[in-house]
Amino acid sequence: MSQRQIIQVFEQYQKSRMQFVQTVADLAVRPQNIEILQNAGVMSMLRPLLLDVVPSIQQTAALALGRLADHSDDLAEAVVREDILPQLVHSLASQNRFYKKAAAFVLRAVAKHSPELSQAVVACGGVDALVLCLEEFNPAVKEAAVWALGCIARHNASLSQSVVDAGAVPLLVLCLLEPEMALKRIAASTLSDISKHTPELAQTVVDTGAIAHLAQMILNPDAKLKRQVFSALSQISKHSVSLAEMVIEAEIFPAAIACLRDPDEYVRKNVTTLMREVVKHTPELSQVIVNCGGMAAVIDYLGDCNGNLRLPGIMMLGYVAAHSENLAMAIILSKGVPQLSLCLSEEPEQHIKAATAWSIGQIGHHTPEHAKAVATANLLPKLLHLYMDASSSEDLQAKSKKALKSILQKCTHLPALEPLLYDAPSNILKHVVCQFSKVLPHDSKARRLFVTSGGLKKVQEIDAEPGSPLQEYINAINSSFPEEIVRYYSPGYSDTLLERLENFQPA
Amino acid sequence: MAELLKMKSEVEEFKKEYLCRNNQAEENRQRETEAATRIQSWFRACRVRAYLSHLHMKAITVQKIWRGFTARARFRQMVKAAYFIMKMKFYEEMAVRIQRRWRGFFVRKYIHNFYVRKRYLQGLSRKNELVRRDLDELEELQKRERDCVEMIKEQTAKVYQAHRLHHLLSTKQCPGVFNSPFRPAPHEMELLLRQVKYQAPTRLAPKGRACLLGMPGPTDPSFPESLASPWIKTTNTCCSIKPILPPIASKKPQGLFREPGDVFEQRVCCPDLTLCLQTSYTHLEEAQNQLRQHESLRPHSHTLGTGSLPHHLSHSSTSFTHPDSVKSFTQ
Structure with missing residues (x-):
């Protein structure tokens, strides 16, 4: 061989x-x-x-x-x-x-x-x-x-x-600076994955100066990179106030809002998530975002998308509104309530509805003015319907009940309350009647309207247990009307009249 | 004798009487002694009682005087305290009055100021409108940009196609495929074919696409709207919406020649000034001034990082202030 x-x-x-x-x-x-x-x-x-x-x-x-x-x-x-x-x-x-x-x-x-x-x-x-x-x-x-x-x-x-x-984090941050787009993307995503678990991990990521590099890439034209960048920023800022403040201090904000109109829907979603995570910590952080016009942009965004993409936006509105009445007013002024109402009626998913109901409750529970804004958007009957609907999940029912209750306790806008008199269960009716009993003694026009619209009749038909708060409120309403009117609208009044006719002896 | 007898009877009588009396006395002795004792005891008791009552009177006098003294002292104290309390109440009421006025004034002026709130809300809605408009503009801009990029791509593809199909160009003798004699005007492809110059297709790798067109490529920063927009500062993909010029044949001359563009630039541009002329002689002062201004701005942004109100940060551009911003004053 x-x-x-x-x-x-x-x-x-x-x-x-x-x-x-x-x-x-x-x-x-x-x-x-x-x-x-x-x-x-x-x-x-x-x-x-x-x-x-x-x-x-x-x-x-x-x-x-x-x-x-x-x-x-x-x-x-x-x-x-x-x-x-x-x-x-x-x-x-x-x-x-x-x-x-x-x-x-x-x-x-x-x-x-x-x-x-x-x-x-x-x-x-x-x-x-x-x-x-x-x-x-x-x-x-x-x-x-x-x-x-x-x-x-x-x-x-x-x-x-x-x-x-x-020792991966500093090297990952260096990878962010590489010219290759794919490497940047994956590095941003990894930073996001690392920082999502605990505040300490997020702090380590922040300590290597990742925020500044991430913030620079906000205006990058590549959509996938932007997705990862915003996701990383939101994972960092979700943990604590100080981390969120550091993210804000990187001056991402007016620029990030511009990304709410990005053609890529996940970029938009991640921007909204970032805003939600920042906003949920303190009123001041919310104020920053509201002042730079983020609210209007998010509300517009809610109109553009649907399904789960809406969820962060809805929650963000709720978080902002929960902080102070001023911020809630800002949401109302930015036309957030009609948008939420739209979400409530369009979304089929229970959890999104629950989040929307919660946000609405947060907006409406501050002052009568807020409650009026919510009530005029015709949200109270919707919430009531969600609460009464047997197919609603337990969470949705609880959330809509809580929202309804907190709004009703502030609401003095009687025309919106009146429909609730007819179809609310007794535990909601209590609050409705309570609001009437507070307003009617001081407002003669409202009393007149209350009688002519049949509200008084309805109130007389409610059979409350004697001694219960509901009965007390009914008594308070009755005492603000002349006795004859109350008697006239009480059920069985015609029978009493007929009886009197029979007993009457002409002289 | 009678007298004697009388005497005798008298003696007898006397004796009888003496005896009787003696008996009587003996009978009464006990009683009398008792009576005498009683009298004596009464008298002595009277004396002792009188003495005791005398002592009591003295004690009462002493007590009366002492009690009067202490009570007067206590009363003086009480009056003092009551007066003090009255004074305190008065002062407190006055303080409350002052505080009430001040707090009402302060809260109305700074915290729940109706006008500031109204202004804030108006400013907010204005800002919202502004943001919405800006975003709409931006979206429009981006859309146009994308369209433009798309168009360039399309155009490039067309030109590439034209290069590939250059052999279909009509000649003087024979009309090409795109130049049908039965149509009034030739097909647009024909026009394109006439414009491009033939190059070997292997040299038209996609890398050379931008220069093929002879028009500003995607890196050209001549997009006019990008200056007007506040949002985009660093967009790389800008492009112009000028009519696309016909491609210029850019065949590289072989050999050691420089690119025609380079040569042109060399001819046109004047020689660089030397470094010492480029900076003015007041450059140092200017730089110092700038530095000072920069320093004076810095502390403002520095205090914000450490937990003070972060909503000042980077929002000097917001023309309205928020009523909450005075909270720092109260704290």
């Missing part, structure tokens, strides 16, 4: 290995092939190929493994069981950039499924190796590593903490 022939054998072997790995990698792209591949024992065959002498085979094997693990968490668990991770992590530090990218992909595919799998990645030192990859020059490697870190940090606070402990 000549030397050529011997070498040819090896070449052939290498070629067929390469072909096998590539075919498996290609097959692994399609989800329907996964089960067959798994049954064929692909895991145990790929494992030795990860240690192959030829780098391109290693790399393709890693890619195939990553694709397999990406599809189902069974396979991801299989990867963990086969003890592939330590090997991958070990070679992550030493191999070339293509291999690094593929290995980071495997780690990401394993970690994304569950906290336990992520924990397995962390336990075999994956995080430190990935952080080392962040110092790599190649943006594709960085991107894969950042993505894997993001998948790990997403699950819970302790995993995020381990990512932070590995």
Whole structure:
């Protein structure tokens, strides 16, 4: 045998290995092939190929493994069981950039499924190796590593903490400064995932100066980057007042409001979420946003979108209104109440309705003026309907009842209250009658109107238990009218009259 | 004798009487002694009682005087205290009156000031309108920008297509596909084909698209509206809505020649002034002034970060103030 022939054998072997790995990698792209591949024992065959002498085979094997693990968490668990991770992590530090990218992909595919799998990645030192990859020059490697870190940090606070402990945050902030858009996006998303768990983690992210860099990217034309940036900012600001103030101090605000008209709907949603997270802390922060015109923009935004995209906007209105009556007035002036009423009638989802009812309650519970604004938007019957509707969820019923009650206790706008006299249950009726009993003794026009519109008749028909607050309110109303009128409208008055006619003896 | 007898009878009588009397006396002795004792006891009792009552009178006098003294002292104290309380009440009432006036005034002036509130709300609605208008403008602008980018893309694709289809150009002899003799005017593609100059299609990789057009590419900052808009300061994708010029053939001359643009620039631009002439001789003072102004502005923005009212921050542009901003005064 000549030397050529011997070498040819090896070449052939290498070629067929390469072909096998590539075919498996290609097959692994399609989800329907996964089960067959798994049954064929692909895991145990790929494992030795990860240690192959030829780098391109290693790399393709890693890619195939990553694709397999990406599809189902069974396979991801299989990867963990086969003890592939330590090997991958070990070679992550030493191999070339293509291999690094593929290995980071495997780690990401394993970690994304569950906290336990992520924990397995962390336990075999994956995080430190990935952080080392962040110092790599190649943006594709960085991107894969950042993505894997993001998948790990997403699950819970302790995993995020381990990512932070590995010193990833400063490097992630540096990644934000890279020119590649994809890297920026994924870095912003990872920062968001890290800071969403606890105030301490958010504080670590802030301490590395991430806010300034994120704030610079607000006006970036790339929509996906903007989504991630706003999501990161909102995750940072949701924890505490001081973090929210730091976000505000980055002077994002008039610019962020401009993004409420972005063509991308998730950008708009994330901007609104950011505003909600900032606003919920203190009245002053709400004031900042209201003063720069954020309220009008959010209310316009509520008109443009529907479904779950509306939820942050609705909640933001509620948070702002809850702080002070001035802010609630600002919402009313920005035409927020009709918009909320529209949301209440358009949205089919119970939880959005519940949030809307809550926001309306927050707006209306300050002063009679606020309550009047809510009442004139014809919201009281709607809330009552939601409360009475048997198909409403318990939460929705509770929220609409609370809103209704708090608005009714302030409402002195009688024309809006009157319809409630007819179809409210007794626990709501109590508040309605109470408002009447407070207003009627002092307002002669209202008394007149109350009689002519049949309200008095209705009040006489209510049968309240003697001694209950409802009866007291009814008595208070009755005492502000002449006795004859009260008697005239009492049920059974005609019978009494007829009886008197029978007993009457003409002289 | 008679006398004697008389005497005798008298003696007898005397004796009898003496005896009788003696008997009587003996009989009465006990009683009399008792009576005497009684009398004596009464008398002594009277004396003792008189003495005791005398003592009582003295004690009462002493007590009377002492009690009077202490009571007067206490009364003086009470009067003093009552007077003090009265005075305090008076002062407090006066203080309340003053405070009531002041608080009413203060609250009306600064906290629940109707006019400020009204102004604030008006300002707010004005601001809202402004923001809505600005946002509408911005949206319009962005839409136009996107349309423009789209149009450029389309145009570029067309030109690229024209390059690819350059062989379909009609010649003097034979009309091309796009130049049907049965139509009054040639197809627009034909016009485009006439404008482009033939280049080998392999050189028309998508990278060269922008320069192909010979018009300002997407990085050209000549978008006129972008200056008017306060929102966009850093948009990169600006473009103009000028009529698109026909592409200029930009075949690179081979060899060591510079780009024609560079040469033109070299010819047109005057030589740079030296550094020392570029800055005026008062540059130092100006720079110092600027620095000072900058410093004077800074503390304002610095105090805000540390938990004071953050709604001053960065909102010097808001023309209206909020009534709550005076809360810091009360605290």
